[in-house]
Every structure is written in structure tokens, then in C-alpha cells.
Amino acid sequence: MNQIDSEAVVFSPDEAVLVLEDGQVYVGEPYGATGRTSGEIVFATGMTGYQETLTDPSYDRQIVVQTFPHIGDTGINGEDPESSRIWVAGYIVRDPSPNVSNWRATGSLDDDLKAQGIVGMSGIDTRKLVRHLRSAGVMRAAIFSGDALLDEAGRLRTVESMLDEVKATPQMKGLSLYDEVSTKETYTIEPCGEYEGKEPLFTVAAVDLGIKAMTPHRMAERGCRVHVVPSTVTFDEIEALNPDGVFFSNGPGDPEQADPEVELLRRVLDAGHPFFGICFGNQLLGRALGFGTYKLKFGHRGINQPVKDVTTGKVEVTAHNHGFAVDAPIGETVDAPFDNGRYGKVFVSHIDLNDDVVEGLQCVDIPAFSVQYHPEAAAGPHDAAYLFDRFVELMKTTKEAQRNA
Ligand SMILES: NC(=O)CC[C@H](N)C(=O)O
Numbered sequence: 001m002n003q004i005d006s007e008a009v010v011f012s013p014d015e016a017v018l019v020l021e022d023g024q025v026y027v028g029e030p031y032g033a034t035g036r037t038s039g040e041i042v043f044a045t046g047m048t049g050y051q052e053t054l055t056d057p058s059y060d061r062q063i064v065v066q067t068f069p070h071i072g073d074t075g076i077n078g079e080d081p082e083s084s085r086i087w088v089a090g091y092i093v094r095d096p097s098p099n100v101s102n103w104r105a106t107g108s109l110d111d112d113l114k115a116q117g118i119v120g121m122s123g124i125d126t127r128k129l130v131r132h133l134r135s136a137g138v139m140r141a142a143i144f145s146g147d148a149l150l151d152e153a154g155r156l157r158t159v160e161s162m163l164d165e166v167k168a169t170p171q172m173k174g175l176s177l178y179d180e181v182s183t184k185e186t187y188t189i190e191p192c193g194e195y196e197g198k199e200p201l202f203t204v205a206a207v208d209l210g211i212k213a214m215t216p217h218r219m220a221e222r223g224c225r226v227h228v229v230p231s232t233v234t235f236d237e238i239e240a241l242n243p244d245g246v247f248f249s250n251g252p253g254d255p256e257q258a259d260p261e262v263e264l265l266r267r268v269l270d271a272g273h274p275f276f277g278i279c280f281g282n283q284l285l286g287r288a289l290g291f292g293t294y295k296l297k298f299g300h301r302g303i304n305q306p307v308k309d310v311t312t313g314k315v316e317v318t319a320h321n322h323g324f325a326v327d328a329p330i331g332e333t334v335d336a337p338f339d340n341g342r343y344g345k346v347f348v349s350h351i352d353l354n355d356d357v358v359e360g361l362q363c364v365d366i367p368a369f370s371v372q373y374h375p376e377a378a379a380g381p382h383d384a385a386y387l388f389d390r391f392v393e394l395m396k397t398t399k400e401a402q403r404n405a
Contacts, residue, residue, distance in 0.1 A: 009159050016121035016145035018092065018129075019162045022136060026129060031096055032113025032120035034146030038169040039063045039089035041141035042323065043130045045302030049379025050109065053301075054118075055081040057181035057210035058279065058321050059088045060252040061172075063141055064301075067130050069094035075105030076112045082212040082378055086113070087181065087252075090143045091120035092129070119143050137297045138323065140169045172295075172323070174257020175231060175280075181210040181252060182231035189228065193221040200225035202244040202395045207233060209261065209280050210251030214378035218388045219247070235267040245274040245395040248281030250374065255283035255293045255324055262287045269343060269366055274398045276391040277370030279322055285361055285370040286326030289346055290338030296357065299323035300373075303380035306353040307373055311362070315353065318373040319380025325372065326358045333364060343368075367398045 011017050011027045016034075018026040020041065043065040044053050050071050053064060071093040091113060100108045113120055121143050133139070142165055144157070151157050170177065191200050201223035206216050209231050216226040227241050231251070238246060246268045248261070255262075258280075265288040268275055277285045283293050300320035307318045310331075328334075330348045335341035344365025350372070352359050360371040369391075375384030 011149065011156070013149055013156065015149075016143060017149065017162065018121060018124065018141060018143050019159060019166050020141045021139040021166050023163060024132060025159055026124040028121045028123035030120070030145040031093060031122040032091060032110060033117045034148070035117075035119045036142060036144045036148035036165070037063065037090040037119040038140065038142035038166060040138055040172050040323075041065060041133065042138050042299055042301055043067055043133055044321070045304070046319075046379060049080075049303060051076055051080040052082050052212075052379040054086045054088055054091065055083045056212055056250075056321060057083050057087045058250050058252050060178050060181050060210065061089050062252075063090035063092065063143065064088045065092040065126055065129060065133070066094070067126060069126065071096055072109035073097035073099070074102035075100035075108050077102070077104040077106050079104065080379075082214060086116045086118050088118065091118055092124065092126060092143070093120070093122050094124070094126040096122045119145065121145065134298050138299060140166050140171070142166045142169065172254050175209060175251060175253045175261060176257070178210065178252040179231055182208045183228055184230060186227055186229045189216040189220045189226040191220050191223050191225060192217070195221070195223040198223070202392065202399075203227070203242060204245045204247055205229055205238045205241045205243040206247040206249060207231060207261075207264070209249045211249035212374070212376060212378055214376040215249060215278065218376050218385070219391070222388055222392045224392065231261065233264070235264055238268065239271070243273060244399055245276065245391060247391070248275070248277040248284055250279035250281065250321070253280070254295070255280065255287055258284060258287075269368060272366070272398075274391070274394040275368035275370075276387070276394070278376070279372055279374060282361060282370035282372045283324055283326055285368060286328060286358075288338065289336035289343055289361070289363070292327040293324050294327050295324050296322070300352065300357070305373065307350050307359045308353055309350055309360075311349060316383035317381040318359075318375075318384055319377065320373045322372055326361065328358050328361065330356065330358065336363070367394050369394070
């Protein structure tokens with residue numbers, strides 16, 4: 001069934017009910033675990049990579065709607081997850097595949113969602129739902145199925161009571177609400193591929209704000225030893241690693257409420273360490289430089305967004321997962337506003353050709369740059385792999401300059 005007028009909502013105990021913060025209601029079937037879940041509802045437009053989406057810690061506490069209708073046909077496997085578990089709060093698909101057909105499959109998506117207790121639903125008009133979110137903007141929502149559809153007396157709940165629960169759901173907050181996504185202990189990724197077993201070319205301290213597994217791997221395959229450190233790491237703990245470069249990862253939450261991480265980043269910049277940031281890391285660099293950040297109406301979540309590198313004019317097909325963006329001037333090189341230009345000049349290096357959203361920052365006077373999108377290609381195109389080469393080159397030139405100073 002589709003979205004229906006909430007006054008006339010009818011559903012049975014074996015169905016699933018989606019209630020949006022603005023009162024819209026959709027009735028479908030349970031998919032994955034049954035129960036209740038709530039969070040900010042967002043949509044992802046990728047046609048492939050559903051395991052990478054589900055296990056991206058940046059989706060922590062968000063209900064994800066897939067716009068591509070047929071999900072689950074390749075089952076699940078042990079190679080594609082981007083972290084140790086599924087992080088989405090809930091999952092909504094149009095037409096889940098009842099069959100698994102892939103040589104790497106170790107099980108079905110439905111079973112994995114059930115095993116991890118992820119409440120989902122299917123069989124609703126996701127196109128209508130996404131068009132509504134695209135015009136009304138992302139908002140809080142909840143999914144109810146199984147016993148969660150019943151009140152204490154065992155009667156079917158009212159939509160009003162479910163709507164009350166939606167409105168009691170916490171709004172998107174800063175990283176402190178999400179520190180569950182970060183590693184609790186530092187771990188190290190050694191050089192791999194052609195650099196396997198060799199002395200590392202460079203040492204990177206990667207701050208895990210919700211890091212995706214493939215990201216440090218992209219640096220390790222370029223000869224780096226990567227120490228992945230918790231989001232609560234101190235500057236002195238970073239210094240003790242004697243890094244040639246520092247990386248801030250992607251992650252959930254509102255960058256405007258991540259001041260401790262911005263302060264840590266400023267100490268990294270003041271120490272002159274080469275810096276590379278991705279997604280949340282880009283927003284934190286923007287805020288460290290003195291720019292603001294703002295919430296997008298519905299965000300960018302998918303693996304085919306056109307981004308222009310303004311220094312080369314090249315257009316890259318890129319993978320995105322962000323609901324916030326940096327508010328910086330496009331088309332000009334400016335003094336970074338923080339502390340009367342302490343960090344020198346900076347320009348917007350990349351822009352999204354769909355909506356002119358800032359997709360990259362390049363500092364001119366300090367060794368620091370970042371992108372809003374995901375160059376690690378997990379899932380997604382490999383167009384932006386050069387950014388990892390750029391980070392290695394930045395560490396190389398900075399080390400040489402320090403040696404010759
Ligand atoms: N993937 C990310 O790093 C997301 C960054 C930030 N939480 C946002 O939603 O914009």
C-alpha cells in the first residue's frame with residue numbers, strides 16, 4: 001500500500017507503518033527485523049553498494065530509503081562491509097529481492113538485517129516518499145511493525161501515539177552523541193599491495209570520526225602505515241605517533257556541534273602537519289578555517305554525483321553521503337577568516353554541478369586540503385583516487401622542505 005491520509009490510516013498487525021514528522025503515513029510490509037525504530041529519514045540514490053551504505057557509520061541513527069527499487073539481489077558477503085556492523089537506524093526499500101544470486105554471497109540481506117536487529121520495511125511507493133522528502137526536506141520518522149504496532153492492551157496503536165514518538169526522537173546532534181561509531185583503541189594498517197612487507201614511506205594518524213574501512217586501505221596501498229585513532233584522541237597522542245600526515249575521516253553528526261574536533265584540527269594545522277579530510281573531515285577543516293557550515297535540504301547520498309575540479313576543469317563522477325556542507329565563497333581565493341587569516345589563503349577546489357554545493361577546500365599557504373565527497377570508491381567510481389596520491393605527494397614535499405630547512 002502507499003502513503004495514505006493519516007486520518008484514515010488502516011493497517012493490520014502483520015504490516016509495517018512509517019510515520020513522518022509532518023504526519024505523512026506509509027503502510028507496507030516488514031523487511032528485516034520487526035519492532036520500532038526512529039531517526040532522521042534520508043534517501044540514497046545508488047543503484048549498487050547497499051552493503052557499503054548500510055555499514056557506513058555516517059548513517060548512524062538515520063533511516064535510509066533506497067531510491068533504486070530492487071535491493072538485495074546479490075545477498076551479502078564478507079568483503080563489502082565498510083565497518084564491523086550495520087549502522088542505519090532503519091531501512092526502506094521498494095522491492096527486496098527474494099532470491100540471492102552472486103558467487104560471493106554468504107547469505108541474504110533480509111537475514112542479515114534480522115540478525116543485526118535492523119527494523120526495515122518494503123512495498124511502499126518509495127518514489128512518492130523521496131519526492132516528498134526532496135520538497136519538504138529531510139525530517140524525523142519512525143517505523144513500527146510486529147508488537148510495536150500494539151499498545152499495552154494489545155490493541156492496534158493510533159497514528160497520533162506513533163507521531164508523538166517521532167517528535168520525541170533526538171534531532172541530528174554533534175559527534176558526542178555518536179561517539180559509539182569510533183574505535184575505542186588505536187589500530188594500525190600496514191603498507192599493502194606492492195608495498196607489502198616494506199618500510200612505510202609515510203606514517204599517517206587517521207582520526208576515526210566514523211571511518212570507512214576502505215579509506216586507510218587506500219593510503220596503505222600507496223605505502224603508508226596508518227594509525228587509526230579514536231575520535232577522543234588528544235593532540236599529544238597524535239604527536240606521539242610522529243605522523244608525516246594527519247587525516248580526519250567521514251562521520252555522523254552536525255559539524256556545528258563538533259567544536260572539540262575543530263580545536264584538535266587547529267592544533268594539527270598550527271603544528272604544520274600535512275592534512276587531508278574527507279566528508280566530515282572537510283566540514284571540520286572548513287570550520288577550523290573560520291567558515292560556517294549549514295544543513296542541506298535533503299543532502300547528497302549516492303554514487304553518481306557530478307563534481308567539477310575547478311583547478312583542472314575536469315568533471316568527476318563521485319560518491320556522496322552528506323547532509324551538511326561548508327559555506328565558503330566559490331570562484332575566489334580568500335584569506336581563511338579564522339584569527340585574521342592565521343591559516344593564509346584558501347579556495348573552493350571542487351563544486352557539485354547539480355547545485356553548486358562546496359565539495360572541496362584547498363589551502364594555499366598551509367599543507368591542508370579536503371573533499372566533501374568520498375574518493376575511496378566504496379561503493380562508487382574511482383575517478384577521485386588521485387586525491388590519495390595528492391595526500392602522499394603533500395607529505396613527501398612537506399617532509400623534503402622540513403629536511404632542507
Ligand atoms: N559522511 C559524512 O562524513 C557525513 C558528514 C556529516 N555528518 C553530514 O551529514 O554532512
